[in-house]
Amino acid sequence: MSCVGIIANPASGKDIRRLVAHASVFDNNEKVNILQRVLLALDAIGVEQVSIMPDYYSIGERALDGLRLSSLRAEILTMPMTSTDKDSTTAARLLCEMDAASIIVLGGDGTNRVVAKGCGDVPIVPISTGTNNVFPVMVESTVAGLAAGLIALDAVDVEAVTYRAKCLEVCIDGKLADIALIDVVTSSDLWIGTRALWDPSHILEVVLARAEPGSIGLSSVGSCLQALGVRDGHGMYLAFGPGGIQVLAPIGPGLVRRVSIREHRLVPVGGEVTLSSDPYTIALDGERYIEVYGTRTITVRLTRNGPRVVDIARCMEEATRCGVFQRLGNLEGD
Amino acid sequence: MATRTITYREAINEAIRLEMRRDPTVILMGEDVAGGASTHLEEKGEEAWGGDLGVTRGLVQEFGRSRVRDTPISESAFIGAAVGAASTGLRPIAELMFVDFFGVCMDQIFNQGGKMRYMFGGKAKVPVVIRTLYGAGFRAAAQHSAVLYSVFTHMPGLKVVTPSTPYNAKGLLTAAIRDDDPVIYFEHLVLLDTSGPVPEESYVVPLGKAEIARPGKDVTVVAIGRMRLFAMQAAEELAKEGIDVEVVDPQTLSPLDESTILESVKKTHRLVVVDEDNPRCSVANDIISLAAQQALAYLDAAPQAVTAPHTPVPFSPPLEDGYIPGPAKIATAVKAVVA
Amino acid sequence: MAEITKDKLLWIYERMRLIREFEDRAAELFAAGQIPGFVHLYAGEEAIAVGVCAWLTDRDFITSTHRGHGHCIAKGVDVKAMMAELYGKKTGACKGKGGSMHIADVDKGMLGANGIVGAGGPLACGAGLTAKIKGTDQVTACFFGDGAAEQGTMHESMNLASIWKLPVIFVCENNGYAQTTPSRYHCAAEDIADRATAYNMPGFSVDGTDVFAVYEAAGEAIARARRGEGPTLIECKAFRYYGHFQGDNLSYYTEEEKAEQKARDPINKFIQRVLDRNLLTKAELAEIDARAKKAIDEAVKFAEQSPYPVLDEILTDVYVSY
Ligand SMILES: Cc1ncc(C[n+]2csc(CCOP(=O)(O)OP(=O)(O)O)c2C)c(N)n1
Ligand SMILES: [Mg+2]
Numbered sequence: 001m002s003c004v005g006i007i008a009n010p011a012s013g014k015d016i017r018r019l020v021a022h023a024s025v026f027d028n029n030e031k032v033n034i035l036q037r038v039l040l041a042l043d044a045i046g047v048e049q050v051s052i053m054p055d056y057y058s059i060g061e062r063a064l065d066g067l068r069l070s071s072l073r074a075e076i077l078t079m080p081m082t083s084t085d086k087d088s089t090t091a092a093r094l095l096c097e098m099d100a101a102s103i104i105v106l107g108g109d110g111t112n113r114v115v116a117k118g119c120g121d122v123p124i125v126p127i128s129t130g131t132n133n134v135f136p137v138m139v140e141s142t143v144a145g146l147a148a149g150l151i152a153l154d155a156v157d158v159e160a161v162t163y164r165a166k167c168l169e170v171c172i173d174g175k176l177a178d179i180a181l182i183d184v185v186t187s188s189d190l191w192i193g194t195r196a197l198w199d200p201s202h203i204l205e206v207v208l209a210r211a212e213p214g215s216i217g218l219s220s221v222g223s224c225l226q227a228l229g230v231r232d233g234h235g236m237y238l239a240f241g242p243g244g245i246q247v248l249a250p251i252g253p254g255l256v257r258r259v260s261i262r263e264h265r266l267v268p269v270g271g272e273v274t275l276s277s278d279p280y281t282i283a284l285d286g287e288r289y290i291e292v293y294g295t296r297t298i299t300v301r302l303t304r305n306g307p308r309v310v311d312i313a314r315c316m317e318e319a320t321r322c323g324v325f326q327r328l329g330n331l332e333g334d
Numbered sequence: 335m336a337t338r339t340i341t342y343r344e345a346i347n348e349a350i351r352l353e354m355r356r357d358p359t360v361i362l363m364g365e366d367v368a369g370g371a372s373t374h375l376e377e378k379g380e381e382a383w384g385g386d387l388g389v390t391r392g393l394v395q396e397f398g399r400s401r402v403r404d405t406p407i408s409e410s411a412f413i414g415a416a417v418g419a420a421s422t423g424l425r426p427i428a429e430l431m432f433v434d435f436f437g438v439c440m441d442q443i444f445n446q447g448g449k450m451r452y453m454f455g456g457k458a459k460v461p462v463v464i465r466t467l468y469g470a471g472f473r474a475a476a477q478h479s480a481v482l483y484s485v486f487t488h489m490p491g492l493k494v495v496t497p498s499t500p501y502n503a504k505g506l507l508t509a510a511i512r513d514d515d516p517v518i519y520f521e522h523l524v525l526l527d528t529s530g531p532v533p534e535e536s537y538v539v540p541l542g543k544a545e546i547a548r549p550g551k552d553v554t555v556v557a558i559g560r561m562r563l564f565a566m567q568a569a570e571e572l573a574k575e576g577i578d579v580e581v582v583d584p585q586t587l588s589p590l591d592e593s594t595i596l597e598s599v600k601k602t603h604r605l606v607v608v609d610e611d612n613p614r615c616s617v618a619n620d621i622i623s624l625a626a627q628q629a630l631a632y633l634d635a636a637p638q639a640v641t642a643p644h645t646p647v648p649f650s651p652p653l654e655d656g657y658i659p660g661p662a663k664i665a666t667a668v669k670a671v672v673a
Numbered sequence: 674m675a676e677i678t679k680d681k682l683l684w685i686y687e688r689m690r691l692i693r694e695f696e697d698r699a700a701e702l703f704a705a706g707q708i709p710g711f712v713h714l715y716a717g718e719e720a721i722a723v724g725v726c727a728w729l730t731d732r733d734f735i736t737s738t739h740r741g742h743g744h745c746i747a748k749g750v751d752v753k754a755m756m757a758e759l760y761g762k763k764t765g766a767c768k769g770k771g772g773s774m775h776i777a778d779v780d781k782g783m784l785g786a787n788g789i790v791g792a793g794g795p796l797a798c799g800a801g802l803t804a805k806i807k808g809t810d811q812v813t814a815c816f817f818g819d820g821a822a823e824q825g826t827m828h829e830s831m832n833l834a835s836i837w838k839l840p841v842i843f844v845c846e847n848n849g850y851a852q853t854t855p856s857r858y859h860c861a862a863e864d865i866a867d868r869a870t871a872y873n874m875p876g877f878s879v880d881g882t883d884v885f886a887v888y889e890a891a892g893e894a895i896a897r898a899r900r901g902e903g904p905t906l907i908e909c910k911a912f913r914y915y916g917h918f919q920g921d922n923l924s925y926y927t928e929e930e931k932a933e934q935k936a937r938d939p940i941n942k943f944i945q946r947v948l949d950r951n952l953l954t955k956a957e958l959a960e961i962d963a964r965a966k967k968a969i970d971e972a973v974k975f976a977e978q979s980p981y982p983v984l985d986e987i988l989t990d991v992y993v994s995y
């Protein structure tokens with residue numbers, strides 16, 4: 001049976017970046033609309049089953065309410081709800097156990113990061129809900145739904161249309177504390193607070209999994225020095241502070257800042273960096289997430305253990321090349 | 335069917351229940367009239383509070399959440415929706431939790447509900463009931479204690495009802511629900527826990543009819559709402575001094591039963607009006623004016639109004655107690671007019 | 674986040690503790706029949722009022738709600754006068770005429786708790802307009818509940834503040850419920866912050882049980898307002914321990930919800946973090962605890978020993994002259 005999972009994060013796109021960085025607001029009802037378009041695409045292409053994470057806004061239930069689907073069966077996953085980001089990890093794990101063929105993720109970098117902790121080998125289709133992200137792509141959700149459906153129907157070669165994301169594993173005193181998909185940043189901010197990072201003077205060190213020119217956030221700082229894409233075998237380490245080079249980088253939407261980099265170097269996949277600063281907080285993929293107490297040894301290892309990610313454009317090209325859409329178009333309609 | 339003793343609160347509840355059974359177009363809405371919408375209680379078919387003071391308790395269990403609707407705190411929207419639903423075929427009962435909140439939805443009440451029929455040349459009817467709590471004595475302070483029925487009485491197109499006993503609470507509400515005009519139904523906070531005999535079956539106390547709560551020959555005391563109870567107490571005391579008080583409860587302030595009041599005044603030649611509302615432009619002064627215009631020749635003394643002072647309701651217990659017109663003040667006024 | 678001084682940390686803790694102590698005591702006194710009327714208690718939401726008011730001076734204004742004790746204390750209103758007000762005594766903040774739901778102290782910029790849900794928004798716009806027209810840098814914080822967010826006045830106020838670029842910050846205290854009605858039922862978007870776009874102002878959500886998050890958020894929003902750049906909507910997600918009012922049956926909470934509230938206690942969270950960071954010591958906290966307890970003991974004693982107003986007071990303060 002072809003089954004697609006959906007994880008939509010109601011809390012994404014509404015933190016303080018709306019104030020400090022003029023970031024776009026992504027309201028819950030817009031997420032419902034996006035999900036409806038995903039469902040219509042999955043239905044149209046012939047996927048049989050979709051399983052949706054429950055959430056406090058009931059994005060799934062609301063999307064299904066009154067939506068006319070012909071054969072797609074939809075269910076809301078039965079799982080304990082905490083209304084925290086743990087829910088996304090739990091849902092990803094469940095979907096993985098259920099052998100879902102792909103998981104569509106609605107959210108930002110942070111949402112994908114927590115999904116990555118549970119999704120195992122199931123390819124994810126990340127749809128961005130905001131302008132502040134590197135990992136998910138801005139894409140029309142109808143198309144993203146088709147791509148997820150193509151994978152679920154085995155209509156394209158999964159190997160050819162997906163890539164394995166890099167991953168940053170953060171260890172505190174030798175113990176794995178958490179992971180990130182784009183960047184790990186240590187900061188002198190005392191607390192997690194409102195989570196976002198927007199003042200470069202508070203940033204101590206940065207480890208990047210990727211650094212693409214054209215992307216937003218702290219990974220753009222690295223990209224000013226050297227471009228590192230998803231398939232490159234390296235990441236980058238940067239120590240902020242005077243005494244080195246200065247670059248001008250879009251560290252957030254609306255925030256083009258001059259940043260001083262004291263030191264930087266490439267980090268190979270498999271390599272490990274031991275941070276030298278004594279931070280109060282560690283940010284993962286742009287959000288302060290861990291408060292550090294006392295002097296700790298913090299190491300960051302770059303791996304290729306990230307999730308398998310569907311390259312939506314490539315997936316659609318591949319399907320076209322194989323004549324999938326023509327074949328589907330000629331099927332006896334009902 | 336039998337008559338038994340129930341509270342004013344239960345009488346109101348029973349009137350709503352019986353009318354909802356009788357007529358499927360009767361619906362109830364307001365903030366927390368059931369309570370707990372979309373929580374685990376709703377799944378179990380239960381309510382949270384059944385109204386802030388439990389007046390509508392148990393109704394959602396019987397009629398379901400489609401007809402007993404919790405609303406957001408959007409009085410303009412849901413009171414206005416009640417008016418709109420009334421003009422299009424339902425008989426909504428909307429609860430404005432405290433009459434003090436009329437300020438946030440008055441347009442919907444008096445400009446829409448109250449004027450629709452007139453403006454449309456009689457082509458619309460608006461059978462809506464707005465139930466609302468009023469009155470001092472609950473230590474609820476200035477924004478949850480006002481009386482204000484005079485404001486609504488002033489406005490053409492609205493009917494105003496002020497039940498004072500469990501018996502008339504049930505009968506007047508039944509009449510209000512069946513009435514084809516907008517009715518503002520005033521429930522006195524302090525009366526909710528009073529009890530009295532009420533028949534089990536449905537019955538109507540007609541709108542616009544006063545009740546002689548106690549016949550007497552020496553002086554007419556018109557007493558509204560809770561003031562009826564105080565007037566009765568004062569009358570008992572005064573009877574011991576040989577003063578025979580006739581207590582008239584208007585029951586409905588708009589339309590006002592002028593003839594019952596005037597007949598009484600013509601009989602006793604003396605008038606005291608007891609009104610918990612503030613005195614300026616009040617119902618008390620309106621009734622005195624009525625007597626002055628239509629029964630001056632019968633009056634042996636200047637009529638007296640016993641009202642609250644012209645202030646908001648104070649919080650402090652001794653001040654609030656002093657604010658409310660009580661039996662002693664009534665007795666003093668009666669003695670002044672019979673002297 | 675902006676640096677935070679030790680004095681500020683001490684102030685934050687002292688205010689949060691004072692609110693908690695005041696509310697716990699008010700709950701007891703109400704249950705014992707000492708306090709007339711109703712009390713809507715702020716326990717559980719301390720981080721919001723304190724995190725916001727930490728940036729305000731007596732010259733700045735706040736508007737409040739029926740759940741106003743915490744806002745008063747955070748804004749520096751004297752707890753003795755507050756407690757006496759709850760008792761309806763002559764020495765109360767409003768001479769006993771207002772009570773819990775109307776407690777105010779204009780000299781402290783506290784424009785009143787409010788018995789009318791959603792009524793603070795327009796008042797806050799007015800205070801903001803005064804500052805704007807007089808050219809001062811005063812800011813007004815408008816506290817309102819998730820339930821109040823559904824009131825027309827709040828929509829109108831946020832729109833007005835935006836088109837006039839008023840120095841007002843709108844602080845939505847989303848404790849998940851309006852009386853017994855959950856925000857998932859009464860609010861079509863659930864996250865009140867979502868509405869900011871429609872008013873053309875920045876809006877975002879923070880954890881309202883984390884005083885540092887509220888402090889940081891309010892700092893940015895207030896700075897923006899002082900710069901003349903206009904209003905901000907901050908939604909603080911929190912909970913209230915005592916339910917809607919003291920005496921609420923809480924039937925609409927599930928057991929899990931109650932357990933979750935304990936785990937999110939804003940004061941415990943604060944304590945643990947400042948101790949772990951060695952910013953404050955246990956002794957310093959204990960001293961504040963003792964001071965708060967003493968202040969409330971004294972407030973209760975003061976309230977109990979104060980006289981009631983005399984009946985003539987009923988007629989005063991209605992008009993300036995009449
Ligand atoms: C205009 C108006 N309508 C209704 C009420 C009754 N009431 C008082 S508080 C309240 C709930 C308010 O909920 P919310 O704004 O979320 O504040 P919270 O109590 O949760 O702090 C209601 C319905 C009122 N005081 N004023
Ligand atoms: Mg609330």
